[in-house]
Amino acid sequence: MITIKDVAKRADVAPSTVSRVISNHPAISEKTRDKVRRVMDEMGYMPNVSARRLVTKQSNTIGLLLKTASKEMTQNPFFTDVLMSISKVCKDNHYSTVVSTSMNEQELLSEVSELVNSNAVDGFILLYSKSNDPVVSYLQSINFPFVILGKKLSPLSNEIYIDNDNVMAAYQLTDYMINLGHKNIVFIAENSTYAVNEDRVLGYSRACQQAGLMPEVFEGAAGTEEVSGIIAEIKTMLPRPTAIITSDSMMNLNVLSELYQQQLRIPDDIQTATFNDSYFNESACPPQTVVNIYPESLGAEAGSSLIEYLNHPEMIKRSIIIPTSIIERSSTKPLKERVL
Amino acid sequence: MITIKDVAKRADVAPSTVSRVISNHPAISEKTRDKVRRVMDEMGYMPNVSARRLVTKQSNTIGLLLKTASKEMTQNPFFTDVLMSISKVCKDNHYSTVVSTSMNEQELLSEVSELVNSNAVDGFILLYSKSNDPVVSYLQSINFPFVILGKKLSPLSNEIYIDNDNVMAAYQLTDYMINLGHKNIVFIAENSTYAVNEDRVLGYSRACQQAGLMPEVFEGAAGTEEVSGIIAEIKTMLPRPTAIITSDSMMNLNVLSELYQQQLRIPDDIQTATFNDSYFNESACPPQTVVNIYPESLGAEAGSSLIEYLNHPEMIKRSIIIPTSIIERSSTKPLKERVL
Structure with a gap:
């Protein structure tokens, strides 16, 4: 079995540097991070999740980010259905959840940064997608794991998106x-x-x-x-x-x-x-x-994709599109011709 | 102070058996469990919550129990409002949450016991109140912290209830x-x-x-x-x-x-x-x-009461009644006399 020491030797860095790359420590330069990751990939190194958790004090908690915690948002059944299915996947995988409570974008950014800095969460699921999102930029800048439940806005983006078409x-x-x-x-x-x-x-x-x-x-x-x-x-x-x-x-x-x-x-x-x-x-x-x-499927895929990524940071970040279907009810019917 | 050893001696079992009864271990026969519990009651033995936590590695997680995880329940705005306000209090106090996903009472009991036995939660908030609830009996029997968001059903009950009148x-x-x-x-x-x-x-x-x-x-x-x-x-x-x-x-x-x-x-x-x-x-x-x-107040009081109790197990378990008020809208108006 390949260990952190083996990776460190081949990459010509200290074992502690490899640990820091694995735990996404912000003090590691992009150059070093890329080099160590490349060596990890070449050698087929897989971090031992349980052991890593013992060392890195993982929280086993996932943060759920809402565009705003307003009543109109939280009382929306879409939110509830997604939340419940994420919670279920998390519980089944021994993760708990925290939900953002910010009422606007600026607050949300500080809330996210506080959760990151207090080691309160291992990763985030964003329940929205918007252009030039400062939260996304921040998480990318510190290489912190997240999944977006919403639209892939740039074809070049290398993140995990779960969405309908x-x-x-x-x-x-x-x-x-x-x-x-x-x-x-x-x-x-x-x-x-x-x-x-x-x-x-x-x-x-x-x-x-x-x-x-x-x-x-x-x-x-x-x-x-x-x-x-x-x-x-x-x-x-x-x-x-x-x-x-x-x-x-x-x-x-x-x-x-x-x-x-x-x-x-x-x-x-x-x-x-x-x-x-x-x-x-x-x-x-x-x-x-x-x-x-199908909000339950969106939530379940978002939860399991993030957990899979937390356990296998080397995995390919594939996005998932959930199909949709029309449910016909009595608010619509074949239209009779009318004289207006 | 009465210890596990004292209980074990009187019940004529090994101390480890008493521990297992306390943690609801499945390998204990009903007969033994009943005997040990009777002796615990007779001797007035109370497991020391703080000591137990030191040993059992606290999760800093609170379990939220729904009467059922059906859509009709989870899409109810009451549930959402309560959930969001509990989540906020928890986050502010560095707790995360897990939500029950059982569809009936029997499932819920096993779900609760699994959460307890895997040390996944430090305490529960029950978002319902019902007579002869097996979940309440179980939590009482192992002296596990919980708060009920609902009615105090027995004047003799010594638990924390948060409710309206x-x-x-x-x-x-x-x-x-x-x-x-x-x-x-x-x-x-x-x-x-x-x-x-x-x-x-x-x-x-x-x-x-x-x-x-x-x-x-x-x-x-x-x-x-x-x-x-x-x-x-x-x-x-x-x-x-x-x-x-x-x-x-x-x-x-x-x-x-x-x-x-x-x-x-x-x-x-x-x-x-x-x-x-x-x-x-x-x-x-x-x-x-x-x-x-006022579901937000109910949720906030339930969350903060449980957290206070977890931090101060010696506290008096006071119940809280949140007042209500009528909001008049156009579905009601002064009634004109009608000839029927």
């Missing part, structure tokens, strides 16, 4: 609505810089264009007066839209509430569909057609 | 409806053996009786055909009920969906109110009047 999911949902006979479908999106919304808007727009229809995208913040204004505007559009697709379940709830208050009945006056299935879509008035994005 | 909360909500002019209010309760439902039914019944009204309680399982049947039955009652109080938010969602499908409009045809505020009650069709039970 949200362009495809939105394309399929829009196409399904077009096949029901809709010619005027609007899309209401949460206004944000997060990749998932952009991809869903893109998939919707492509499906519309391909069918020779004009895409119409409204942006607003869920839980605000903006949604009320959007619905009022939709009511006055000519020809009047016959269907609304929303970028996620929480926005959809808002839209349903506004449609109810502005006395548009579903599915007779207007039809609705959204993304991510949950108890709330199933019990909505009426039950909602949704794209099932 | 649910009898009072339901009494106040019913009284509020009576003051709006309602004379026929029905209560739809989740059929279960959990204390919270029983207390809410009790508070409702008391308020009705005190006002000279006849309480009418329906029981059903949320998410089933039963709820549909209950609404159909309510429609045929004479005089027809003018208000429905539901035992919790998830049941309320079901009731709203059924009312919508059976074409009873809120608040004009019938009014509704429930317990526990969330995004889903705020965005319901129409927004729902609820009793705010």
Whole structure:
């Protein structure tokens, strides 16, 4: 069996340097780190996980990072489903979890750095993906293990991403609505810089264009007066839209509430569909057609990928795409021709 | 002070057998376990929590136990809010968490015993309270730290309970409806053996009786055909009920969906109110009047009480009652006299 000493000898460094490379110590230069890793790979060296843990005081804890710990985020069933499935995988592998509680990006960065510096976690799962994320830059700069549950934003990125194909999911949902006979479908999106919304808007727009229809995208913040204004505007559009697709379940709830208050009945006056299935879509008035994005699978893959990486830091960081499917409910139905 | 050796001598077993009984080792026969436990009780032996921890390597992890890890439970915003606030307190005190994933009581007991025996957790928070709970009996028998987020079921119990006064909360909500002019209010309760439902039914019944009204309680399982049947039955009652109080938010969602499908409009045809505020009650069709039970405070108190107890095992196990308040929304309003 190959030991740390063997690696140290071949790489011409002290054994303590090899240990530090294995434990991702920040004081090791990139040059040394690369050299030692290369030798480890060449010799087929595998760190002994149990022994390493004894030495490095691993926490056996995984940090879960939310884009914000706001109620709108944490009460979202997507979050809950993902959290529960990550927790299950962690528990089965003797890991526990801590969840970020920051309300904005700046706070989150200090929270992450505190968790790292107090050795509170062995790795992170980011439950969001956004461009130029300072958290990602920080974790990369100290070579700290993490997995992103969200979109791979750069083809050059060498990180582990777990995601659905949200362009495809939105394309399929829009196409399904077009096949029901809709010619005027609007899309209401949460206004944000997060990749998932952009991809869903893109998939919707492509499906519309391909069918020779004009895409119409409204942006607003869920839980605000903006949604009320959007619905009022939709009511006055000519020809009047016959269907609304929303970028996620929480926005959809808002839209349903506004449609109810502005006395548009579903599915007779207007039809609705959204993304991510949950108890709330199933019990909505009426039950909602949704794209099932399988949050449990996303969570389980994120958890097991990170744990696998923690145990085998030399592994290839492969990304995983979970397929989606449409669940048809009574918020959509074949459209009868209407005289407007 | 009585030691393991004293117990072993009196019970006529080896000291290691006593240790094994304390740690619930599976290789101990029921007969031996009962005998040793009886002797421990007779002699007033209490395992020294701090000493045990020094030996057993603390995990700095808290286990959160759900009555079941079903979607209906985990997608309940009450659970999410409590979980997030416990997580925050834990993180601030350098504890992480593991969440139970069992789907029933029998599984939960083995899950708990496995967490205890693998030293995976230092203590538990039970997010439910029920009579004759085998999990509570087990934890008491091994003197393992826990806190119950729920009702104190026996006045003699010497455990830490964090709860609202649910009898009072339901009494106040019913009284509020009576003051709006309602004379026929029905209560739809989740059929279960959990204390919270029983207390809410009790508070409702008391308020009705005190006002000279006849309480009418329906029981059903949320998410089933039963709820549909209950609404159909309510429609045929004479005089027809003018208000429905539901035992919790998830049941309320079901009731709203059924009312919508059976074409009873809120608040004009019938009014509704429930317990526990969330995004889903705020965005319901129409927004729902609820009793705010302050899940964040319940979670924060449960977390900090357990951590305080872990650090000070000698402390007095005081229970905490969090007050409640009514949030009025458009699902309720003063009732106009109707000719039925």
